[in-house]
Amino acid sequence: MSIRPTRSIFLLVNLLFISLGLNAQVLTLNNAVETALTNYASIKAKNNYLNASKATVQQSKKEYLPNFNLSAQQDYGTVNGQNGPLYGLGLSVASSGLPLPKQNWNAAFGALYLTNVNWDFFAFGRARERINVSQSIVTRDESDLAQEQFQHSIRVAAAYLNLLAAQRLTQSWQNNLERANGLKNVVVTRAKNGLIPGVDSSLANAEVSNAKISITQARDFEQEQANTLARLMGVTDQQFVLDTMFITKMPRSLSDSVYKTESHPLLQYYANRIAVSNQQAKYFQTLGMPTFTAFGVFQGRGAGFSSSYATDQHAYTQNYFEGIKPVRANYLIGIGATWNMTGILRTRQQVLAQNFISNALKEEYNLADQQIKNQLLLSENKIRNATLNFQEAPVQVKSASDAYLQKSVLYKNGLSNIVDVTQSLYILTRAETNRDIALSNLWQALLLKAAAAGDFNIFMNQ
Known part of the structure; x- marks a missing residue:
């Protein structure tokens, strides 16, 4: 015998759905x-x-x-110089030495300490x-x-x-x-x-x-x-x-x-x-x-080569600490303008x-x-x-x-x-x-x- 749902059951289900909705x-x-x-x-x-x-x-x-740059470098190398024209295109060394009669391979330590300030003020x-x-x-x-x-x-x-x-x-x-x-x-x-x-x-x-x-x-x-x-x-x-x-x-x-x-x-x-x-x-x-620019540079430099190296190629030392010790200093200030x-x-x-x-x-x-x-x-x-x-x-x-x-x-x-x-x-x-x-x-x-x-x-x- 099948059981048919009564009216009360339908009412109960409806009330349940209403309560869920509320x-x-x-x-x-x-x-x-x-x-x-x-x-x-x-x-x-x-x-x-x-x-x-x-x-x-x-x-x-x-x-x-202003741009404020600090730079320090310590190097080891030779100082052979040569007379001749060059253009600063890059990819070259800046070794400092007099032109000698012949090539030598004397090498020592050197150092460069640099502070640079530049400001495009106008x-x-x-x-x-x-x-x-x-x-x-x-x-x-x-x-x-x-x-x-x-x-x-x-x-x-x-x-x-x-x-x-x-x-x-x-x-x-x-x-x-x-x-x-x-x-x-x-x-x-x-x-x-x-x-x-x-x-x-x-x-x-x-x-x-x-x-x-x-x-x-x-x-x-x-x-x-x-x-x-x-x-x-x-x-x-x-x-x-x-x-x-x-x-x-x-x-x-x-x-x-x-x-x-x-x-x-x-x-x-x-x-x-x-x-x-x-x-x-x-x-x-x-x-x-x-562009108007103000700039200033302070530089300290050390080298293992003596000031008499031009006349005596034995006047240098390979001591590291002597080579990197700054012994000369320079400063520069100025104003410049560039206009392309x-x-x-x-x-x-x-x-x-x-x-x-x-x-x-x-x-x-x-x-x-x-x-x-x-x-x-x-x-x-x-x-x-x-x-x-x-x-x-x-x-x-x-x-x-x-x-x-x-x-x-x-x-x-x-x-x-x-x-x-x-x-x-x-x-x-x-x-x-x-x-x-x-x-x-x-x-x-x-x-x-x-x-x-x-x-x-x-x-x-x-």
Whole structure:
């Protein structure tokens, strides 16, 4: 004998699910956005780029400091000299000795201790412009981080609304399945009693099967939206309990407002890109100017060769400590200037190229500005259309619900056919679906307006 579940068992199961739902933590939109801004990899990357730019500013400031070099060397070798012209191309030794009549291989220890200070104290603002370039890059990277955070907040909010709408659609198709099962039970009972043709039960079974397929498709779509939200939040959990305010409550204000697109985070970023390019052009102009340098050198030197070595080739010692001991010292201070005259020709073209880059960046700014203004106009139209649809949705649901109730009652009394009932069932499901997405579309339109205006608070303050 089979045991059929009683009504009390179903009630107990329902209460259990309700209690689990109440204990689940609701993910609010604020929490979703905050989690995303903390976890998302692209935002972390831009934070690191910003920190690198800030470090570059400090490095640029320290480049103006004098160079202070310490050098020490201890050698062992010969000191044969030779008269003749040479050019300081490198890869040669600097042995110090008089030209002798013939080669010898006398070798001793020697040493050189050197302190050098040089400072490019004036270069027509080159150091200052380098610092200005670094600071403008910091400003650009700060605005890049801000616009990335803004755009990601918009993406997370859109994914949140999409998932919420998908959950509501799943619930609507669940309701449709329950109605189809209820209709099937009525049809099967009447068909068994010979009150209606058996084909009606086949049509009812087909409607139930179609409802099951539809709810599976709805769940698949819901899972895709949950996956998108989880990816944008930088988490792996894809079971979300969302705040239903966005499908039960209208925004407080939908009035048209005038917004200045210049304050949009994306346009701020584009403007700062132009500023960096212009600052680089100013820096390049200084590269063709002279550089004035102050310098100072103090040198100590030791050698194992005696001052009389030129006349007596035996006057040297191979004692290590005698050779490295400094016995002569020299100092030198001075001011010099260097100017590569042909550098002006090169820097002129470099500045010209940078100016072209600035013009290109300005055109990109104009394009983005035009797109944002068009998006703002589009958002206003979408808000008006979504408001009209939201106002019509309850009327459609009420009419479709009344029609389904009428057709189902008539069918139970043998005054209608199964086709009329399934048609009214389809119309009711469509009406409920339109109702579920109507308010979501209104919030989506408001989110589009916030994205176009560059102010996320337009959406969040509602």
